[in-house]
Amino acid sequence: MPVNTPTVQELLQDASREVRSIMWDVTTLDGPGLAAAWPAFAAHARDALSAVPVPDPATRLLIHRAAGPRYLPNRWGPPVDAEPDPHLIRAGQALAAVAQLLRRHASPPRSPEARHDADVVCRRIAECIFVGSHATALGLTEHATRLRPARPGIAFEQPGVRLAVNGATLAQSRRLASELATLQAHTTHYLARPTGRGPRSRPEHFVDHDRLPQALAQWEITAMRVLHAQPPSVRDLAGIAHSEQALLVHAAVILDAAARAAVIDPRDFDHQIRPRLQDAQATWGDVAATWPAQMTTPMPPSLAGVEASAQLHRALGEITRDGNGWAAPALIAERVHLVDVGELLRDAVAASGSRAERFADLPNELTRAGHLHAPARLLAAMERHSSRRGTATESATRTTDVANRRIVVVRPEQTADATAAACRLGRQLTSLTQALETIPIAKPSHALVGPSSYMHETTQGVQHANRARAMVQLTRDAAVLR
Amino acid sequence: MQTSMNDQAEQGLARAWALLDRAEHLARQGVRDETGPSLWLLAANSILRARDALEAIHPAAPHTIGVDALPDGKCRDLVWAALEQLASIPKGHEPAGLSMALVHLADAEHEVGGRFCP
Numbered sequence: 001m002p003v004n005t006p007t008v009q010e011l012l013q014d015a016s017r018e019v020r021s022i023m024w025d026v027t028t029l030d031g032p033g034l035a036a037a038w039p040a041f042a043a044h045a046r047d048a049l050s051a052v053p054v055p056d057p058a059t060r061l062l063i064h065r066a067a068g069p070r071y072l073p074n075r076w077g078p079p080v081d082a083e084p085d086p087h088l089i090r091a092g093q094a095l096a097a098v099a100q101l102l103r104r105h106a107s108p109p110r111s112p113e114a115r116h117d118a119d120v121v122c123r124r125i126a127e128c129i130f131v132g133s134h135a136t137a138l139g140l141t142e143h144a145t146r147l148r149p150a151r152p153g154i155a156f157e158q159p160g161v162r163l164a165v166n167g168a169t170l171a172q173s174r175r176l177a178s179e180l181a182t183l184q185a186h187t188t189h190y191l192a193r194p195t196g197r198g199p200r201s202r203p204e205h206f207v208d209h210d211r212l213p214q215a216l217a218q219w220e221i222t223a224m225r226v227l228h229a230q231p232p233s234v235r236d237l238a239g240i241a242h243s244e245q246a247l248l249v250h251a252a253v254i255l256d257a258a259a260r261a262a263v264i265d266p267r268d269f270d271h272q273i274r275p276r277l278q279d280a281q282a283t284w285g286d287v288a289a290t291w292p293a294q295m296t297t298p299m300p301p302s303l304a305g306v307e308a309s310a311q312l313h314r315a316l317g318e319i320t321r322d323g324n325g326w327a328a329p330a331l332i333a334e335r336v337h338l339v340d341v342g343e344l345l346r347d348a349v350a351a352s353g354s355r356a357e358r359f360a361d362l363p364n365e366l367t368r369a370g371h372l373h374a375p376a377r378l379l380a381a382m383e384r385h386s387s388r389r390g391t392a393t394e395s396a397t398r399t400t401d402v403a404n405r406r407i408v409v410v411r412p413e414q415t416a417d418a419t420a421a422a423c424r425l426g427r428q429l430t431s432l433t434q435a436l437e438t439i440p441i442a443k444p445s446h447a448l449v450g451p452s453s454y455m456h457e458t459t460q461g462v463q464h465a466n467r468a469r470a471m472v473q474l475t476r477d478a479a480v481l482r
Numbered sequence: 483m484q485t486s487m488n489d490q491a492e493q494g495l496a497r498a499w500a501l502l503d504r505a506e507h508l509a510r511q512g513v514r515d516e517t518g519p520s521l522w523l524l525a526a527n528s529i530l531r532a533r534d535a536l537e538a539i540h541p542a543a544p545h546t547i548g549v550d551a552l553p554d555g556k557c558r559d560l561v562w563a564a565l566e567q568l569a570s571i572p573k574g575h576e577p578a579g580l581s582m583a584l585v586h587l588a589d590a591e592h593e594v595g596g597r598f599c600p
Binding site: 137138141181185188235236239242243245246249285293294296300301302303305306309310313317324325 | 503510513520521523524526527528530531534535537538539541544578579581582584586589592593595
């Protein structure tokens, strides 16, 4: 009997990570590839759901819907001639393994706890179906917009038409996307249903040790792409600054737990780290405030940026939150390996400095290119605010523009505060990074080290983050070269 | 008829955007009043993500509704009102990506729910 066979929970984590990672990819989604992989993925998800003992009526209905809306043999439409998406294939394989394990070992639940566990498994599988169907539908919709209907005489001059031959056709893309949207709606309804079971004495809480390094790495890559976009969306800039602020707030909570567990010196933390963390997080808030919602560039916010931020917040929240509040330091120490997470956060703070530098360059860059627009009223209010603090130069906003509520081009001198806040932040982050480097993080003690498999997983996660950080550096170099 | 339904959907999105924009502003005020690690910051960020997800699927949303046309209310009420706006979008007229925005909005609702609201 092999001792390192993954558990159902681990396989579900793998499946969940794979389907989510489709959305992490910031390049264009491969609609035909996803559509080619979808029928097999749906079949495996369906098998896994069917293998949960005694499914309730809602689960049976979801199993029925996951079979596909059309007649045999191709319940999800004709096969798509494209290379199947590797993430969806791997997620399907993980779900197939779940089905196999459940069929071999699971028995009908007899206690409320066992029923709850069965329900959690069903929900995890449904979440995979939801994210998988969403990504596939989105990919197909994007694919459909790239295709042009063939027109006599010019059909062969359009590259999009050739895509239609090799991948999903326009009609196929649209129809499957619509069918997947229906499945998505059904899955949402399934996930939103009340479980009808009483509270458990110990709520289930499982922390995936790979999740934070991966979410952080993915968020950093997305942030660098946004910061070097020409031009970036103002919403994305504010979103990045607020995420940086949240990252430092979570870092303070985790490092506080590390100090209480004697992983770092508590006095050093109180005197050197905590005040610097507080200052830097407050200044990230100030930097975010210099990119208000009324200010715009021609770009709308990117869903990839929103999703990366959500994943980062969730990964941090898994460690630091308990319900709607903060988790106790002892609970945080139980959930994660504080040495590894401490080092990961130290690296993240160091990388944050380079993003702050970019924030200092952006106002001037965007205003000189004429990309930045804002209501004249907002600019006048910002000038009044600056003059109260004694940092204002001569007013650049015309009274008539204010009176007529015009949207005007922002001038370089009107973003002096944004540059100043980012420069101040850069200095604070340098000071914080230096303080973090001088404080030794204790080597793993016996009391804090988990089982060897856990250590292996954590090391893998950190290695992944380092690889991804190297990618960030490459992206940054590429951006500089451009 | 089709156009009117689409207009109704766009109005709903724009109104939800404006409600979330105000809710985020109120949540950020809560950050200033807190001592220690701020939970309101996380609530504000979750509202921000929901608002940005709406704008990503309907970029004209910020320019459609005047601030004066919004109801007053606490942060939590505004998030619920935004949810109602999105729920009122006619069936079959939901824009692509709305389900993802709803997931972020559900996160925001979880964050502000049961908390003393600014």
